[in-house]
Amino acid sequence: MPVDISPYDAVLLVSFGGPERPEDVLPFLENVTRGRGIPPERLAEVAEHYHLFGGRSPINDQNRRLLAAIEQDLRSAGIAAPVYWGNRNWDPFLADALTRMRDDGVTRAACLVTSAYSSYSGCRQYRENLADAVAAVPGAPRLDRLRHYFNHPGFVEPMVDATLSALAELPDAVRHDAQVLFVTHSIPESMNDAAGPTGGAYVAQHRAVADEIGERVRQETGHRYPSQLVFCSRSGPPQVPWLEPDVNDRIEELAEEGVPGVAVVPIGFVSDHMEVGYDLDTEAAETAKRAGIAFVRAATAGVDPRFVAMVRELLVERAAVERGRDVARPAVGPLPASWDVCPAGCCANPRARRPAVCGED
Numbered sequence: 001m002p003v004d005i006s007p008y009d010a011v012l013l014v015s016f017g018g019p020e021r022p023e024d025v026l027p028f029l030e031n032v033t034r035g036r037g038i039p040p041e042r043l044a045e046v047a048e049h050y051h052l053f054g055g056r057s058p059i060n061d062q063n064r065r066l067l068a069a070i071e072q073d074l075r076s077a078g079i080a081a082p083v084y085w086g087n088r089n090w091d092p093f094l095a096d097a098l099t100r101m102r103d104d105g106v107t108r109a110a111c112l113v114t115s116a117y118s119s120y121s122g123c124r125q126y127r128e129n130l131a132d133a134v135a136a137v138p139g140a141p142r143l144d145r146l147r148h149y150f151n152h153p154g155f156v157e158p159m160v161d162a163t164l165s166a167l168a169e170l171p172d173a174v175r176h177d178a179q180v181l182f183v184t185h186s187i188p189e190s191m192n193d194a195a196g197p198t199g200g201a202y203v204a205q206h207r208a209v210a211d212e213i214g215e216r217v218r219q220e221t222g223h224r225y226p227s228q229l230v231f232c233s234r235s236g237p238p239q240v241p242w243l244e245p246d247v248n249d250r251i252e253e254l255a256e257e258g259v260p261g262v263a264v265v266p267i268g269f270v271s272d273h274m275e276v277g278y279d280l281d282t283e284a285a286e287t288a289k290r291a292g293i294a295f296v297r298a299a300t301a302g303v304d305p306r307f308v309a310m311v312r313e314l315l316v317e318r319a320a321v322e323r324g325r326d327v328a329r330p331a332v333g334p335l336p337a338s339w340d341v342c343p344a345g346c347c348a349n350p351r352a353r354r355p356a357v358c359g360e361d
Contacts, residue, residue: 003316008110008144009106010081010084010101011083011311012084012086012112012143014111014130017089018087023055024090025050026047028089030043032089035351042235053274058277063114066308071083074315086098095133098137099137101140102141107142108141109144110146111358113126113145118148118205119347120195120349120350124342126145128349128355128356130145144358145342145357147337148205149310149338150206151208151332151338152314152331154307155310156333158302159298160220162298164220165299166296166298166299167217170294176223177259177261178225179225179227179259180227180262181228181230181251181265182206182210182227182230182267183280184268185231186231186232186233188350201347208335209333210229211333228245231243232247232280232284233275234246247264248287255292260294262288262294264284265297265298266297270300272300276297341358342359344360
C-alpha cells in the first residue's frame with residue numbers, strides 16, 4: 001500500500017554547492033563570501049585547498065549519491081514522489097531547481113537541508129536563499145523545510161558506529177588513553193548567540209549530540225573516553241570572535257599533555273566535503289603527525305541506509321503533521337525533536353532582515 005505523503009508531491013534536496021572545475025573555484029568562493037568583506041588574498045588561499053583536490057569539490061558528487069539513494073529508498077517504500085536538488089552557491093542553483101519543479105507540475109515540496117543544526121548560516125540563510133529563488137520563479141511550488149535532524153536516530157546512530165570504528169583503528173597501545181574530538185564548522189560567537197529561538201542553539205545542539213555519542217560509546221566499550229567539542233574552518237577577520245578551540249590547536253595541546261591519540265568525529269557535517277577532506281583529513285592529520293599523536297577520523301553519515309531512511313521518515317512525519325495528525329517525533333539525547341516551522345526571530349540575520357520561507361517570519 002502506498003505511503004501517504006500528501007500534501008507533498010516532491011522532495012527538494014537543498015545544499016551548499018561546490019565547484020567542479022578549476023576555473024570555477026574563485027567564482028564559487030566569490031559567491032559564498034559576497035558582502036562579507038573577505039580580502040582577495042584570503043580567497044586565493046582557500047582556492048588552493050580546492051586545487052589540491054583537482055579544483056573540484058567533492059560535495060556535488062556526494063549530493064548526487066545521496067539524491068539517488070533517497071530516490072531508491074522512497075521507491076522501495078512505495079513513494080513515487082520525485083526528488084530534486086538545488087544549491088545555494090553553485091550549479092544546480094535553487095532557482096533552476098524550482099523552475100524544473102514548476103514545469104513538472106510540482107505544487108508543494110518538502111525540503112531536506114544538508115545542514116543538521118540551527119544557526120544563521122545553517123538554517124535561516126538557506127531559507128533566505130529559498131525565498132530569493134521563489135521570488136525569481138513565477139509559479140514556484142510552496143516549500144516547507146523538514147525539521148532539524150541533529151538528534152534523529154537516523155543521523156546519530158551512524159555517527160555512533162563511525163566513532164566506534166574510528167576508535168578501533170587506533171593502535172592497541174594508544175586506544176584506552178585516546179580522546180575524542182567532536183568537530184564542527186566554527187561560526188562567529190554572535191551567530192551562536194542568535195541561534196535558535198532563544199540563542200545558543202548551535203553549540204547546545206552539538207554538545208547534546210556529542211554527549212549522546214559519548215554515552216553510547218561508553219555503553220558499548222565499557223570505557224568513557226574524554227571528549228570535547230572543537231571547531232574547524234574559521235574564515236572571518238581576526239578581530240571578530242569565533243567559536244573555539246580550533247581542532248589543530250587542541251590536538252597540539254593534547255599532545256603536549258601526553259595524550260597518545262585522538263579520534264576526530266565530524267558531527268557537524270553529513271558528508272566528506274571540503275571541510276572534512278581538507279581541514280580534517282589533510283590539515284588536522286598533518287598537525288597530529290607533527291605533534292607525534294595518533295590520529296583517526298570517523299566517517300560521516302553519507303549514504304548510510306539509516307541516514308537515507310531518515311529522510312523518508314521525516315517526510316512522512318511532516319506530511320502527517322500537515323494533515324492534522326499526531327505523530328511520533330523520534331529524537332535521542334537530552335533535547336526534544338526540533339520545530340517544524342522556524343519561530344519568528346530564530347537564527348537572526350546578523351546584517352539585516354531579509355525575506356525567508358519556511359518560518360513564522
